[in-house]
Amino acid sequence: MSDRLKGKVALITGAGSVGPGWGNGRAMTIRFAQEGAQVFATDIDEARLDETLSYAKEEKVNIHKGIVDVMQSSSIEQMVQECLQRFGRIDILVNNVGGSAKGGPVEMTEEIWDTQVDYNLKSVFLTCKYVLPGMIQQGSGSIINMASTSGMRWTGSAQIAYAATKAGIIQFSKVLAVQYAKQNIRVNTIVPGQLHTPMVETRLAKQRTGGDVSTILEQRQARIPLPFMGDGMDTANAAVFLASEEARFITGTEIVIDGGMSAKCD
Numbered sequence: 001m002s003d004r005l006k007g008k009v010a011l012i013t014g015a016g017s018v019g020p021g022w023g024n025g026r027a028m029t030i031r032f033a034q035e036g037a038q039v040f041a042t043d044i045d046e047a048r049l050d051e052t053l054s055y056a057k058e059e060k061v062n063i064h065k066g067i068v069d070v071m072q073s074s075s076i077e078q079m080v081q082e083c084l085q086r087f088g089r090i091d092i093l094v095n096n097v098g099g100s101a102k103g104g105p106v107e108m109t110e111e112i113w114d115t116q117v118d119y120n121l122k123s124v125f126l127t128c129k130y131v132l133p134g135m136i137q138q139g140s141g142s143i144i145n146m147a148s149t150s151g152m153r154w155t156g157s158a159q160i161a162y163a164a165t166k167a168g169i170i171q172f173s174k175v176l177a178v179q180y181a182k183q184n185i186r187v188n189t190i191v192p193g194q195l196h197t198p199m200v201e202t203r204l205a206k207q208r209t210g211g212d213v214s215t216i217l218e219q220r221q222a223r224i225p226l227p228f229m230g231d232g233m234d235t236a237n238a239a240v241f242l243a244s245e246e247a248r249f250i251t252g253t254e255i256v257i258d259g260g261m262s263a264k265c266d
């Protein structure tokens with residue numbers, strides 16, 4: 001580990017994980033701390049956050065926890081204030097919270113559509129709304145938004161609101177990147193493909209294969225050219241790069257982490 005984020009303050013949402021192991025938010029939290037960042041790790045679920053804290057203890061790094069519900073504007077504003085009061089600045093914002101609901105427009109209720117839009121997209125708008133003024137004032141910042149290959153391609157099942165909101169994140173990030181480039185604020189998107197994160201066991205298998213984990217893992221692997229599935233650590237390593245000075249000339253773009261899946265046509 002090489003202090004690539006030394007002196008930087010990082011605010012990460014969804015820093016827990018739906019189950020044991022390396023979810024994206026948990027992995028980014030630990031990797032950022034290993035690289036010397038002061039990490040304000042936030043989540044709606046304190047128990048999941050505490051599990052991330054025990055991973056941090058094992059890795060001998062220190063992180064600070066905060067509770068947030070990204071579905072509530074006031075809660076996001078409070079999270080940002082808490083981070084600023086504690087650390088005095090925010091150099092890196094990672095919008096990690098997100099998740100899918102199955103179905104196309106006929107099967108999906110209007111309520112689920114609205115919730116998906118608020119959860120995956122409006123939450124990103126709101127964190128940016130409250131974090132950007134500080135970044136503008138300090139004349140620097142790096143924002144990393146989590147999209148998904150479902151926002152670029154058909155990825156095996158209809159999840160219309162997820163696909164549409166994740167596509168929205170990609171363009172949202174490009175517009176923000178250009179709008180704030182002169183203030184030296186970089187905005188990029190990470191586009192994970194079908195990773196093997198705890199979400200597969202806890203949610204996806206129930207949604208797709210009646211709880212049969214090995215079948216869903218086989219289905220996902222069949223779409224991936226590389227002979228293995230990535231996990232949250234692959235996302236986290238890309239996020240460390242984007243947040244660091246190594247990526248100082250990189251803004252308004254995406255890093256796709258999918259083992260070659262989106263490059264394949266069949």
Ligand SMILES: NC(=O)c1ccc[n+]([C@@H]2O[C@H](COP(=O)([O-])OP(=O)(O)OC[C@H]3O[C@@H](n4cnc5c(N)ncnc54)[C@H](O)[C@@H]3O)[C@@H](O)[C@H]2O)c1
Nearest residue numbers: 014016017018023024044069070097098148192195197199
């Ligand atoms: N896991 C994958 O294979 C995969 C693939 C593509 C994209 N992604 C994206 O990566 C991101 C993280 O996914 P994951 O599967 O690693 O996460 P996860 O589902 O394991 O963890 C997300 C965390 O967010 C927290 N959370 C849920 N609702 C919240 C709220 N309202 N406010 C604050 N926190 C809340 C949960 O408690 C949980 O700890 C998401 O945006 C997801 O769409 C994941």
